[in-house]
Amino acid sequence: MSEMLIKNANVCDPVQGINCETMDICIRDGKIVESVSGSAKIIDAEGRLTMAGGFDGHTHSAGKINVGRFMNPNDARKNLVPGLSGQVARTEKTRAQVGYNTPNTYAIGYRYAKLGYTTICEAAIPLLAARHTHEEFKEIPILDKMGLSLFGSNWQVMEYIRDKEPEKLAAYVSWGLRASRGYGVKIVNPGGGEAWGWGKNVSGLYDPVPNFDVTPAEILMGLAEANERLQLPHSVHVHCNNLGKPGNYATTIETMKLFEKINPSRDRQALHVTHVQFNAYAGTSWRDFETGAPMVADYVNGADHMTFDLGQVIFGPAVTMTADGPVEYANARMLHEKWSNQDIELEDASGVVPLFYSPKSFVNAVQWAIGLELALLVKDPWKVMFTTDSPNGGSFVNYPEAFTYLMSAKRREEVISGFSKMAIDRMVLPGIDRELDFYELAVMTRGIQSKMYSMPEKGNLKVGSDADIAIYDILPGQIDPSTEYAKVKKAFSGAAYTLKDGEVVVKDGEIEATPKGKVYWVNAKVPANIDIAMQKDIDVKFRKYYTVSKSNYMVEDTYLQKPVEIATEGVF
Amino acid sequence: MQIVTLSLKKPNKIPIEADNVNPDNFAGKTEGEIKAIPVWYGNGQCPLGDFFNVSVEGSDSAENTKIVFKGDVSRVKRIGQNMSAGEIEINGNVDMHCGFGMKGGKIVINGDADSWLGCEMMGGEIVLNGNASYYVGSGYRGESCGMRGGKITVNGNTRDYVGEHMCGGEIIVKGNVGLLPAISNNGGKIVIEGNATMPASEMKSGTVIIKGEVSDLLPSYKEEGTEEVEGVIYRKFTGDVNVGGKGVLLIK
Numbered sequence A: 001m002s003e004m005l006i007k008n009a010n011v012c013d014p015v016q017g018i019n020c021e022t023m024d025i026c027i028r029d030g031k032i033v034e035s036v037s038g039s040a041k042i043i044d045a046e047g048r049l050t051m052a053g054g055f056d057g058h059t060h061s062a063g064k065i066n067v068g069r070f071m072n073p074n075d076a077r078k079n080l081v082p083g084l085s086g087q088v089a090r091t092e093k094t095r096a097q098v099g100y101n102t103p104n105t106y107a108i109g110y111r112y113a114k115l116g117y118t119t120i121c122e123a124a125i126p127l128l129a130a131r132h133t134h135e136e137f138k139e140i141p142i143l144d145k146m147g148l149s150l151f152g153s154n155w156q157v158m159e160y161i162r163d164k165e166p167e168k169l170a171a172y173v174s175w176g177l178r179a180s181r182g183y184g185v186k187i188v189n190p191g192g193g194e195a196w197g198w199g200k201n202v203s204g205l206y207d208p209v210p211n212f213d214v215t216p217a218e219i220l221m222g223l224a225e226a227n228e229r230l231q232l233p234h235s236v237h238v239h240c241n242n243l244g245k246p247g248n249y250a251t252t253i254e255t256m257k258l259f260e261k262i263n264p265s266r267d268r269q270a271l272h273v274t275h276v277q278f279n280a281y282a283g284t285s286w287r288d289f290e291t292g293a294p295m296v297a298d299y300v301n302g303a304d305h306m307t308f309d310l311g312q313v314i315f316g317p318a319v320t321m322t323a324d325g326p327v328e329y330a331n332a333r334m335l336h337e338k339w340s341n342q343d344i345e346l347e348d349a350s351g352v353v354p355l356f357y358s359p360k361s362f363v364n365a366v367q368w369a370i371g372l373e374l375a376l377l378v379k380d381p382w383k384v385m386f387t388t389d390s391p392n393g394g395s396f397v398n399y400p401e402a403f404t405y406l407m408s409a410k411r412r413e414e415v416i417s418g419f420s421k422m423a424i425d426r427m428v429l430p431g432i433d434r435e436l437d438f439y440e441l442a443v444m445t446r447g448i449q450s451k452m453y454s455m456p457e458k459g460n461l462k463v464g465s466d467a468d469i470a471i472y473d474i475l476p477g478q479i480d481p482s483t484e485y486a487k488v489k490k491a492f493s494g495a496a497y498t499l500k501d502g503e504v505v506v507k508d509g510e511i512e513a514t515p516k517g518k519v520y521w522v523n524a525k526v527p528a529n530i531d532i533a534m535q536k537d538i539d540v541k542f543r544k545y546y547t548v549s550k551s552n553y554m555v556e557d558t559y560l561q562k563p564v565e566i567a568t569e570g571v572f
Numbered sequence B: 001m002q003i004v005t006l007s008l009k010k011p012n013k014i015p016i017e018a019d020n021v022n023p024d025n026f027a028g029k030t031e032g033e034i035k036a037i038p039v040w041y042g043n044g045q046c047p048l049g050d051f052f053n054v055s056v057e058g059s060d061s062a063e064n065t066k067i068v069f070k071g072d073v074s075r076v077k078r079i080g081q082n083m084s085a086g087e088i089e090i091n092g093n094v095d096m097h098c099g100f101g102m103k104g105g106k107i108v109i110n111g112d113a114d115s116w117l118g119c120e121m122m123g124g125e126i127v128l129n130g131n132a133s134y135y136v137g138s139g140y141r142g143e144s145c146g147m148r149g150g151k152i153t154v155n156g157n158t159r160d161y162v163g164e165h166m167c168g169g170e171i172i173v174k175g176n177v178g179l180l181p182a183i184s185n186n187g188g189k190i191v192i193e194g195n196a197t198m199p200a201s202e203m204k205s206g207t208v209i210i211k212g213e214v215s216d217l218l219p220s221y222k223e224e225g226t227e228e229v230e231g232v233i234y235r236k237f238t239g240d241v242n243v244g245g246k247g248v249l250l251i252k
Ligand SMILES: [Zn+2]
Pocket: A058, A059, A060, A123, A274, A275, A389, A392
């Protein structure tokens, strides 16, 4: 039995409604408890800001990031955020680290932990390539991990939707999650991945997918119903059609509206829309491109069935990586950049393209503003998850920098003052004076994740929760983030303490210990007869089309380090 | 004037990474101080004096410091990395990445150079009185801009990918080059007095002059008359049209 007492913590824990109150936190055997004995180890937080461990609910940190690594060997030497990037030699406690946007697996674990983050959710696992994701998970130290499996351009999914077989569809989703050891359902540009196999794309929610006679709207609704039938802990996680195109805000709002009729099977949202920054563009071309954030925020303010995340842009180099194959082709052509393109057989497409966000480019400046506009115009922080869609909008090591944009209008003005007049005319950010406080920031980086992924033991400091805790060198009453943003950035860049399951993993911004993290996955129960009928259909797929056999396809438990199986009961 | 003479105590098999060996770092230092400068040897660091005999004459600024390598240093990498002034003379063969990121000053090599000579060079001059291996004046792996300034003269031959991703500066090769010289470059000037194969693929801008034979000229170049350079008339090609390039390729 190991016990610890954190004294004098200035706790900011929105899940419990605690807003910067000084209290003690008791820990026993990796969990937060009511009280500890007199022999507990003591950490004196000395009134410093204390939050649950950060939870990145949408990041590309295992899997496709590896394509980014081999396309960008030069990323290994980039050191744009000293202490959190670049080449770092091995120490007694840590392995060698390289990179910025596509760091090696060890660096990903260390650097998230330094930021006070303890859980990450990989945003895109192709079922067929799930083994690779789990191989990388195994080598990412410290953090707890989970991943979202891709279903949005899958032949079997589209066939079951076309043939109106919702039960078999749910059985297939359950099987796909088991095969990939995934946590939830990701839908990327529904139908677009399949269309890309024919060099095409889908242009909107009602544009049929070639050869399948289903529309993106039907795919979204079919998968959402399956998701709720299986009572999955997360809602469907949607990357909308038309990403990256001027005028796409309309498609985004249309997609959100579509989900008003979905009844969530659990106490959470019916829809999560991801990296909305890339999907909140107005205008009709790159010439008259402008922010669509006010329209999207307006809709979201009146909706109570959904959550979204930002996909905030960070100026400098980034690497886009997505299952949205046609978007990456368009990026590569437009930017004359390196391009990787992959066909995931019967399941999806994918692409990787490096790019550079420059404040001098009016398009990039407006993109930067849109992310912040979304965060600040949506009134309820419980609808907003903070992300950069790392490394699509920029590397996660820039989160502390991005927090200063959210917390300080003065800091934003500083950045905006470097923009062209044309850029400023196309955004609404300069007129927004809202500044987030630590409580709202904790909602967007911890609290909402706990709720939207139905993980009551994560993202909060309740008794019974995991003792994943971050203490930052900030005295909440004595700092004004609106003017002292440099201090805020410094404190969030290297936690005074990060605890993972009650163990000190970071102290004074340096790695102290590198325990192995857990991997969460969802096992949804399906009646045997439906499962057997579904298996017959996919057996045909494997026999006729796949390059691998079904027995070689499944991720086995031996692939998972410290697996945590979340069981749900499907309703049939 | 300060002259620092280095000679290997015995040939090394494991490479030494001499990225600290440049006039900027040696200027004004005594023999003892120079011997103490750390260099990478395999996976650990050792003082320079463990490997080299060091003698120092005089003491002066970087501009007035000359480093002379006596004998072969074919397993010593990164000599002259990031140097901004002064001179290095190498009397023998040298290993990879000599003059990497060089900003000024001069390196003279009286021997052969391994790959990546003058990689990402920004200024100064390299004279190679021997043959070079791959990637003279190129970019770091994955980078889109290689050599940006300065001048490299190779008095012998080079292997493949001379001036890969070059963005500025000048490379002159007196002998022959291998495959794909000036690949993906975006500025600068390359003069090849000998023969070349498949020159200037994906060139966006810049000038490439080939005085010898060209094998496998790429079909993605447009012929546009002739141009005279220093009294010699060349056939003029522009491209690479595959990347909308406006580079100029002059061949006989
Ligand atoms: Zn993403």
